[in-house]
Amino acid sequence: MTSLDSRRRKRGWLAGAVCAAVLATGAGVAVASSVSAAPLASTPAVASHPAAAPTGSVRVVTPGERISVAGRTLWLTPKGLNVAAPSSATPSGLNVAEVLPGKVATLSQGDASGALWAGIYRGPVTSTTKVALTFGTRTLQAEVVTLAGKPGWGAYYVFDAKGAAGAKPSISVRSR
Numbered sequence: 485m486t487s488l489d490s491r492r493r494k495r496g497w498l499a500g501a502v503c504a505a506v507l508a509t510g511a512g513v514a515v516a517s518s519v520s521a522a523p524l525a526s527t528p529a530v531a532s533h534p535a536a537a538p539t540g541s542v543r544v545v546t547p548g549e550r551i552s553v554a555g556r557t558l559w560l561t562p563k564g565l566n567v568a569a570p571s572s573a574t575p576s577g578l579n580v581a582e583v584l585p586g587k588v589a590t591l592s593q594g595d596a597s598g599a600l601w602a603g604i605y606r607g608p609v610t611s612t613t614k615v616a617l618t619f620g621t622r623t624l625q626a627e628v629v630t631l632a633g634k635p636g637w638g639a640y641y642v643f644d645a646k647g648a649a650g651a652k653p654s655i656s657v658r659s660r
Contacts, residue, residue, distance in 0.1 A: 542611050542628045542638065551629065554643040556593060556600055560631055565639045567602050569593050578604045580637045588615075588657065594649025601626070602641040605657050609638035612660040617642055617653035624653075 545551065551558045557568045557575075568575035576591050583589045583606040590603030601617055605628075615626040630638035 542609060542613055542630055544632050545629050547631060551641075553600055553641055554597060558602055558629075558639070558641055560629065560639055562631065562635070565602060565604050567591065567593065567600070567641075569595075571595075578602075580604055580606060580635075583637070588655050590653075590655065592649040592651075594647065598643060598645035599647035599649040599651065600641060600643045601647075601653065602639065603655070604637055604639050606637045607657070608634075608636070608659065610659050613638060614658045614660075615640040616656050616658075618656070619644075619647070619651050619653050622646075 545560055547561050548559055555570050559566050563581070564577060564579040566575040566577045576593070578589050578591060583604050586607050588603050588605045590601055592599055592601045594600070605613075605615060609628065609630045613628050615628055617624045617626060624642045624644055626640035626642040628638050628640050
């Protein structure tokens with residue numbers, strides 16, 4: 485078995501476990517089971533902006549605009565979300581075409597400083613869209629970003645200094 489097959493199998497298992505956890509709690513939106521193994525097509529880099537604390541509003545970004553979060557870099561393209569860790573030459577990616585309408589897909593990266601969860605929600609994103617990740621009794625509000633216009637999807641991210649990348653959150657998406 486190749487290392488790529490092993491990573492795909494692990495990602496499939498992880499997505500299935502997260503989906504089961506979400507469905508078992510009866511809260512939130514189920515996690516899509518498909519995760520892109522390769523980074524998505526990139527666009528030229530745009531000036532990097534440090535990530536601010538979640539503001540409660542949706543941030544509109546341009547394709548390829550870099551967002552720095554706890555030493556990691558995120559960016560959106562018309563095809564989806566990319567996340568690059570400082571220790572990895574190849575970014576992780578989620579392709580929006582692989583996420584079913586009304587569902588979410590998520591990925592996590594962690595080290596001794598904590599864990600970053602980032603993902604895609606496929607559905608309408610308005611200025612009031614909120615994404616929350618719940619870990620047992622703790623709930624974290626994610627920052628929501630989207631591309632200009634109405635692409636029919638948005639991305640979210642949250643860093644938790646107390647978190648471990650292997651934790652299984654329950655994810656909820658709400659628009660008021």
